[in-house]
Amino acid sequence: xxxxxxxxxxxxxxxxxxxxxxxxxxxxxxxxxxxxxxxxxxxxxxxxxxxxxxxxxxxxxxxxxxxxxxxxxxxxxxxxxxxxxxxxxxxxxxxxxxxxxxxxxxxxxxxxxxxxxxxxxxxxxxxxxxxxxxxxxxxxxxxxxxxxxxxxxxxxxxxxxxxxxxxxxxxxxxxxxxxxxxxxxxxxxxxxxxxxxxxxxxxxxxxxxxxxxxxxxxxxxxxxxxxxxxxxxxxxxxxxxxx
Amino acid sequence: xxxxxxxxxxxxxxxxxxxxxxxxxxxxxxxxxxxxxxxxxxxxxxxxxxxxxxxxxxxxxxxxxxxxxxxxxxxxxxxxxxxxxxxxxxxxxxxxxxxxxxxxxxxxxxxxxxxxxxxxxxxxxxxxxxxxxxxxxxxxxxxxxxxxxxxxxxxxxxxxxxxxxxxxxxxxxxxxxxxxxxxxxxxxxxxxxxxxxxxxxxxxxxxxxxxxxx
Numbered sequence: 001x002x003x004x005x006x007x008x009x010x011x012x013x014x015x016x017x018x019x020x021x022x023x024x025x026x027x028x029x030x031x032x033x034x035x036x037x038x039x040x041x042x043x044x045x046x047x048x049x050x051x052x053x054x055x056x057x058x059x060x061x062x063x064x065x066x067x068x069x070x071x072x073x074x075x076x077x078x079x080x081x082x083x084x085x086x087x088x089x090x091x092x093x094x095x096x097x098x099x100x101x102x103x104x105x106x107x108x109x110x111x112x113x114x115x116x117x118x119x120x121x122x123x124x125x126x127x128x129x130x131x132x133x134x135x136x137x138x139x140x141x142x143x144x145x146x147x148x149x150x151x152x153x154x155x156x157x158x159x160x161x162x163x164x165x166x167x168x169x170x171x172x173x174x175x176x177x178x179x180x181x182x183x184x185x186x187x188x189x190x191x192x193x194x195x196x197x198x199x200x201x202x203x204x205x206x207x208x209x210x211x212x213x214x215x216x217x218x219x220x221x222x223x224x225x226x227x228x229x230x231x232x233x234x235x236x237x238x239x240x241x242x243x
Numbered sequence: 244x245x246x247x248x249x250x251x252x253x254x255x256x257x258x259x260x261x262x263x264x265x266x267x268x269x270x271x272x273x274x275x276x277x278x279x280x281x282x283x284x285x286x287x288x289x290x291x292x293x294x295x296x297x298x299x300x301x302x303x304x305x306x307x308x309x310x311x312x313x314x315x316x317x318x319x320x321x322x323x324x325x326x327x328x329x330x331x332x333x334x335x336x337x338x339x340x341x342x343x344x345x346x347x348x349x350x351x352x353x354x355x356x357x358x359x360x361x362x363x364x365x366x367x368x369x370x371x372x373x374x375x376x377x378x379x380x381x382x383x384x385x386x387x388x389x390x391x392x393x394x395x396x397x398x399x400x401x402x403x404x405x406x407x408x409x410x411x412x413x414x415x416x417x418x419x420x421x422x423x424x425x426x427x428x429x430x431x432x433x434x435x436x437x438x439x440x441x442x443x444x445x446x447x448x449x450x451x452x453x454x455x456x457x
Contacts, residue, residue: 045366047365067368068369069368070368071365071366071367072367072368074366076363076366076367078359078362078363078366079359080357080359081363082357082359082360082361082362082363082364083363084360084364084382085357085360085382086381095367096367096368099368099369099373145367155366
């Protein structure tokens with residue numbers, strides 16, 4: 001995947017971006033609110049098209065992809081999970097398999113497998129509705145739904161942003177292990193440096209729609225750039241912090 | 244004899260006639276509601292996809308609601324094909340009245356869905372038709388039904404006026420009662436109409452609660 005410039009004539013959201021995402025890496029897009037992180041994510045699955053430049057997914061421009069096929073090849077997890085309230089947990093997880101007309105036994109097996117993968121007992125949770133779940137459980141179902149059709153790419157937009165700190169830390173740890181095991185290409189959006197350091201194989205820092213730094217977590221902390229320091233110092237002044 | 248006695252004895256003497264008028268009334272309402280639902284719900288789904296038509300459709304439906312019902316029945320009489328004296332004209336007028344609540348609630352229900360749910364649907368690769376039929380419509384159903392409930396109650400009331408253009412129903416008693424200054428006749432039309440409205444409100448409310456999600 002690589003992109004270049006995106007200019008929307010009246011209002012430029014992201015521009016001058018050239019970024020290549022390698023197979024199997026966990027790329028974290030780090031930045032403050034309004035820095036263009038979510039815009040970049042939406043450019044990748046064709047929910048936005050660049051007004052200038054190109055976004056290539058598997059060598060093909062997102063403008064040339066059938067948007068439905070493009071998105072079915074990318075799992076997507078968002079902050080509020082966006083589970084369908086009229087579906088049970090199992091039906092939510094089975095969303096893409098159902099749309100892709102998998103046969104019933106394959107779908108059922110996949111639901112079991114996915115729920116176990118995200119740490120939910122299928123017997124206990126399959127028939128619940130999203131409103132009967134805690135925030136953390138809902139987010140787990142969101143991840144299971146995104147992974148159900150085994151997409152090679154996973155896009156995540158602050159998936160743990162709305163959770164309480166304890167649940168968030170728990171899900172971050174588990175997801176970090178899961179990501180390593182699955183070997184998927186993951187693009188993860190966050191404004192939380194600690195989360196970025198934990199999950200990323202590479203961190204890309206965005207500021208006002210431009211890339212200001214790109215480095216591995218180890219190197220990122222040592223970068224001598226004012227915007228990077230703004231982030232790393234926010235980490236240092238947190239009482240009792242131990243990054 | 245007290246007025247109550249007169250009314251009760253009138254009810255007792257004209258049971259069959261009152262029941263017949265009630266069934267006529269119900270038939271007018273049911274036919275008008277079926278037509279209004281068949282027009283209002285698809286039209287509501289359509290204007291979600293076409294914002295340009297939204298203001299026009301809701302505006303026209305609102306205008307019909309502002310026309311006094313007796314005048315609307317009158318306006319329709321000279322119109323060819325749909326007009327004239329009788330049930331057909333009455334049904335056309337009732338449909339026009341019922342349209343706004345159904346159309347508006349369909350639109351509001353389909354658009355008032357948690358944005359995170361719609362974002363997920365789009366990002367997971369659902370087509371617009373799949374999102375409409377599998378996500379928006381089921382989630383909007385309770386709101387759409389609330390519109391149908393409002394429209395049904397309005398229609399039961401307005402249908403009493405349809406008697407003025409010879410459509411029959413419970414309004415026949417009311418108009419006759421007004422002309423003859425007979426409370427018993429007016430009540431013979433008004434009480435069954437009120438009971439029909441209460442019953443419809445109760446049953447549709449029951450259905451609405453069962454369909455409500457979250």
